[in-house]
Amino acid sequence: MHNGTTITQFIIEEQRKIEGATGDFTSLLNDIVTACKVISNMVNKGELIGVLGSAGSENVQGETQKKLDIITNEVFLKSNEWAGHLSAMASEEMDDIYEIPNQYPRGKYLLTFDPLDGSSNTDVNVSVGTIFSILRCPGERVCPNKDAFLQPGTQQVAAGYALYGPSTMMVLTTGNGVNGFTLDQDIGEFILTHPNMTIPQSTREFAINASNMRFWEQPVKRYVDECLAGAEGPRGEDFNMRWIASMVAEVHRILTRGGIFMYPIDEKMKAKGTGGKLRLMYEANPMSFVVEQAGGMSSTGRQRIMEVQPDDLHQRVPVILGSSEEVERVVGYHCD
Ligand code: AHM
Ligand code: MG
Numbered sequence: 001m002h003n004g005t006t007i008t009q010f011i012i013e014e015q016r017k018i019e020g021a022t023g024d025f026t027s028l029l030n031d032i033v034t035a036c037k038v039i040s041n042m043v044n045k046g047e048l049i050g051v052l053g054s055a056g057s058e059n060v061q062g063e064t065q066k067k068l069d070i071i072t073n074e075v076f077l078k079s080n081e082w083a084g085h086l087s088a089m090a091s092e093e094m095d096d097i098y099e100i101p102n103q104y105p106r107g108k109y110l111l112t113f114d115p116l117d118g119s120s121n122t123d124v125n126v127s128v129g130t131i132f133s134i135l136r137c138p139g140e141r142v143c144p145n146k147d148a149f150l151q152p153g154t155q156q157v158a159a160g161y162a163l164y165g166p167s168t169m170m171v172l173t174t175g176n177g178v179n180g181f182t183l184d185q186d187i188g189e190f191i192l193t194h195p196n197m198t199i200p201q202s203t204r205e206f207a208i209n210a211s212n213m214r215f216w217e218q219p220v221k222r223y224v225d226e227c228l229a230g231a232e233g234p235r236g237e238d239f240n241m242r243w244i245a246s247m248v249a250e251v252h253r254i255l256t257r258g259g260i261f262m263y264p265i266d267e268k269m270k271a272k273g274t275g276g277k278l279r280l281m282y283e284a285n286p287m288s289f290v291v292e293q294a295g296g297m298s299s300t301g302r303q304r305i306m307e308v309q310p311d312d313l314h315q316r317v318p319v320i321l322g323s324s325e326e327v328e329r330v331v332g333y334h335c336d
Helices: 007-016 024-049 067-080 119-124 210-215 218-232 247-257 267-272 280-293 324-335
Strands: 054-058 064-066 086-091 109-117 128-136 158-164 168-173 178-184 189-194 205-207 260-263 297-299 319-322
Touching (some): 007 178, 007 189, 024 128, 024 158, 024 168, 064 067, 064 119, 067 086, 067 109, 067 119, 086 280, 109 119, 109 280, 119 128, 128 247, 128 280, 168 247, 168 280, 205 218, 205 247, 210 218, 218 324, 247 319, 260 324, 280 297, 297 324, 319 324
Parallel strands (some): 086 109, 205 260
Antiparallel strands (some): 054 064, 128 158, 158 168, 168 178, 178 189, 297 319
16 A cells, blocks of 8 residues: 555645746646546556547548547547646647637646557557647637647646656656656555656667668668677677567656667658658657656757657657667767
């Protein structure tokens, strides 16, 4: 029986440190927490409640949607639309922004989210997660448009993820370090279990989808070749490799024991005219905020991800993040 700090207590205590805080932000975070608990419950029940498998539809990016992509998107909208803290929301699963319906008051924040990242893993019972980011609504908040969301990641007020793994966890930053909470299913509360998470600066573990190797750019190929060469190669050490195909699980591993995660741009993507695989607003920016706040680094290879000025809601970027020494090395190879 854990008698520790609940996430609600933690958020309220953080709020007290901010002079003039109204409690809006605290309340918004609580609604996000509730949405993640509902999603955790659904993911956990899986086929018992008939939520696995494909929905037979495609999202704006032309990807086949799972039933759970659609259901969890709806859970997030319903949990967060009513309380009056938000002006609009945007999600990986919706073509356009979702304006808060007229029957509810509107507030000063914007919410972006990927309700179930790595959802191709649900059918095979592998960890998945929810990623979210909170921005301030610029200017008047009555009727925000898509442009209101196009802020660089440095403007994020808070970001985090819920990981639905052997335990359900919530990892959160409000720009003052990173803290991890574990869901105690019996009492229905997230409890602070991982205070002040920090990423070790050096690592001997990398994560990349190696099936794309023949399409990679030279700097990424060089980095991975050197890792694979192990103790006999230029690095003089053996490396380990992981690929879960679930970014939340991947980032969580890196927060726990270090590592580098890469989903770089490659020739195949360039030919299709996309800037990468992962989405800036729903995946790359929130994860970069968490990683940087835990002492790690996050880059496209050529630029700090959080400084990329978005020009489209669903924009994609190359992602290289994790232990700072290794990310710096890959960035250095891009400069060579
Ligand atoms: P999704 O948002 O459609 O689930 O895609 C994002 C996921 C990431 O979690 C993961 O890192 C990546 O896609 C895996 O891609 P791949 O299947 O190419 O290895
Ligand atoms: Mg995703």
